[in-house]
Amino acid sequence: MIKSMRFAFILIAFISGCNDSDSNNEVAIPDPSSPVIDELPAPAPARPVLAEGVPEHNVKALSFGLIPDDQKDDTAAMLELLAGVSEGDIVYFPPGEYHFEQEIIFDSSFPENVTLVGSDKTFISKRIVPEEQQFNGIALWRLQGVKKMSIVNFRFRNQMQSAESLNEYDDGISVFGSTNINIRRNDFYGFKNACLRVTSSIDGVLASEDVHVYRNNFYNCTSVTTHNESDQGITVEDIEFSENTFNNMEVGLDVISHGLARGVKIVKNSFFDGKYEGIKLSGFDNILIKYNYFKDITGYSVHILPFTFTSEERISSYIIRNNVMHNNRYGIRLKPFDQNLVPNPISNPIFNFEIVDNYFEGIYHSSADNPDPTFFQVIRVNPYTREMINNLTLLNNTYFRIAEEKGGIFYDQEMIDDTVINQHFSGQRNMQKDLSSLPFEVITKKPEFKSKPAILRAIDWDYYFPFPHEYEVAYPEEVEYSISKITSPGYSRNGKASAAFELVDINDPLVNGSYRVEIKDDVVKEDNAIRWYAFSIRLSGDWNYSDGEESLFQVHTAPNDGNWERKISVPYALTTISGNFRFFVSGSNETPIPLVNKTYFPLGEYERNKWIDWIVYVKHDSVNGELKVWKDGEQVVDYEGAVGYAVDSTNHWTYPKWGIYRWSWAEYPHIESRKVFIDKIKVGSEEASLEIMKH
Structure with missing residues (x-):
């Protein structure tokens, strides 16, 4: 008789990087009456490269003893690198795999304006400490009070294969209370919690600010998140997610703040095979969700959750525009307040909520465990908090195959009448669109893994x-x-x-x-x-x-x-x-x-x-x-x-x-x-x- 214990060798391959670009623009809130923007501005030119694809740099990781593919713990050598770099350095990690048994902490003493850059085949891997049978820490790399830092073109992966080898928390990169951080053209794979966590300082006092997450690929993690463990304070302000892909995640983007934060830009990302939500968002105003593609999400494509705090400040500008939601269970849910935590009707509603020029196809609403047609709306509002939105615009949205035979509808007017002051609705159409002829570029195919570690x-x-x-x-x-x-x-x-x-x-x-x-x-x-x-x-x-x-x-x-x-x-x-x-x-x-x-x-x-x-x-x-x-x-x-x-x-x-x-x-x-x-x-x-x- 054969006894079988599951030994899953994870054979991992990753997407090759795309052209480099910085995205430092402020969030721009479009007027719903303005014409549709056909395409985004062209990206900035890529960083110059040297012979054989080596990026421009002035420091080599090898100089500090970081040797790829030697199967040794690179923690000590990485700490030497942290102590040895200077302001403005560009540090190059050659192709190969670097192993870490301990969390690497970049603290406030780390020099400003440093870039760490790899190649398309530079892997950063988490591995357990032999004596302790655990990884020492939470994230592979933690930025704590860091200013002006870029992490470019790495493949971060979790090499620990068993639940017994994982800590309760298991992140790829954590950014705590840091400013002007760029995470670009990286791949993240297989972390039990967050592929990437961008949030406040550990005590919840100092928020991260001006963070750009651009052209990364995230695979098989719980989420990319701004959640902090203290459940208090502003987590991050002015954060941008653009041109990333989110693959096989429980929640693609979990964007949460525990105090009123401003400035979230989610543009031209693709979400595939989500277990719960594509985007889950709470605690922010001045939000732009535009040019994104959602495919095979088994929960909400976009879920606006209740604030975890009460605010007397005016909350405004939620823009959801030019997105495609394809074969997902639900479309968009608007529940920014919990009726048990705020006055009813609410005294300070969200001002200016716009859902414009989106396309919804194959929204099936339900499964055997939830056949209740009460939930069969593509745009669903929480009916229990009265007058929670002032100025809701639904303009020129298109939908097709939304389970009409089971009672599916685009929105429920009676529920909206109970929850919205000032409605501006027109131009909704029930028709199929050709995704190849949309007036903006959209990635409709889940990216395949392109490169492998040695x-x-x-x-x-x-x-x-x-x-x-x-x-x-x-x-x-x-x-x-x-x-x-x-x-x-x-x-x-x-x-x-x-x-x-x-x-x-x-x-x-x-x-x-x-x-x-x-x-x-x-x-x-x-x-x-x-x-x-x-x-x-x-x-x-x-x-x-x-x-x-x-x-x-x-x-x-x-x-x-x-x-x-x-x-x-x-x-x-x-x-x-x-x-x-x-x-x-x-x-x-x-x-x-x-x-x-x-x-x-x-x-x-x-x-x-x-x-x-x-x-x-x-x-x-x-x-x-x-x-x-x-x-x-x-x-x-x-x-x-x-x-x-x-x-x-x-x-x-x-x-x-x-x-x-x-x-x-x-x-x-x-x-x-x-x-x-x-x-x-x-x-x-x-x-x-x-x-x-x-x-």
Whole structure:
């Protein structure tokens, strides 16, 4: 019986950066009677670049000991950089991955006007502290009281794969009480809470101001937020989000202030596959939401929430204009006040709320858990707070397929009459628009990941037993001698620990007829994928001679039709047989796939109780494939030919496995057990190299 624990190797790729631009304009509130602006002004020219795409800079991160792809903690080197830069410096981080086990804090002593800049392939990764099994802090980088700083063209990602390894709060970048901050052309992936948090100082006293978030891509986080944990005070004023994409987020933008804040500009962003809201907003006035695209949001596209405070100041200028909301559950909800917290009717309504020239298509309103047609309005107002808006303009909005058969309507006049003073409604149309012919540019397709880190995954047993991965053991339950972490002196390749994989013979009652104890990576669902694999293996002292073959590393096929019953030859594997190491490779371009012959490469006698370093490069191709193997730095295999199976077959996907697979117990009963130690496992993409894999 196979016990399976989910080990999800996250193989991450990111969008390449776009042209650089600064967006420092004040929020401009358009007159609803003015003509539609066909396009935004052209962006400023990109920053000059040097040879081979290196941006203009005067300081190199390498000078402070920040070495990419060395799998070491870069915290100490980064702190040296913080202490060593000067006002106006532009610090360049070359391509590769930098790992941090501790939150890096840029405080008020950090020089002004500093730019940190990466390349399209510069990755900043969060990793746990080995002794504590936790990341030390909340965010990868925290700006605290910083002035005039830019962070440009990085790929921020969370490399901690298990819930046990995450702190309660887990952010990418946090900006606290800072001024004139530019976050441009970065990618953020996989943070439990905020990809980006821009808010007040930790005590809630000092708001952040003049913050520009431009051309970033956010993936698989809870939100991008301005929320602070104190739930008090102004969080941020004059913040702009422009030309970003928000992908698979719970809430795309969670823009909240706990005191009346001014100036939010949300322009030309795209929101895809939101679990709850696209934009959630409360506590601001002077708001512009324009030229945005919302697709497949399972809550509100735009949700104006109640203020968490009462204000005697006049609140004005909510402009929602020229947006597209496509196949979302709800359109726009207006509930700026909670009827339980303010006078009813309200004494100080919001002045000038404009919803102009928007397009709504496929707003389905409901699901099985909420069939109440009371909520079936594209523009929905909270009917319980009377006279909460003074001057509501609905002008020239277009809608199509809004679940009319279930009672869907564009707005409910009776509810609006109860809540709005001075209504200006005209020009609403029920018709379909061609999104390709809109009078403004809109991104209607979710962006694909374009670039990958050189190292897709690294397992270092110093850091954790990789419980998030899926692993296969030969026992009905996890028993202590299946896969275990070993910290005895001499049993790790370089650091403090390795993993022992142990398999007991077929007569062990816990085996139940199985033959393997392995861990495995996710399936690579790519055509003709290029991969690098590095790992270190130490055979135990009792790895005795046997003519029965057993694998230590193999790449297996995976069916794209879900049929695991077909007998398909493994494309390639490292094995032991008759006292020797051996590597084999197989492949075929035929469909259906035949049982094919293997090409074998004898690699000499194996030694016990000795670490051997292996590196494998493979280009999967059923005709013109390549496979190279290095043993302790010496190339021992150089193969060209079929590697794996045809793209149009049902078994061209692959996944790697490390551990013991022994299929010949019965033929060679003198072998009663097998144990191997494995350490320093790395999976590289096509961006890797032999030198990178050697680190």
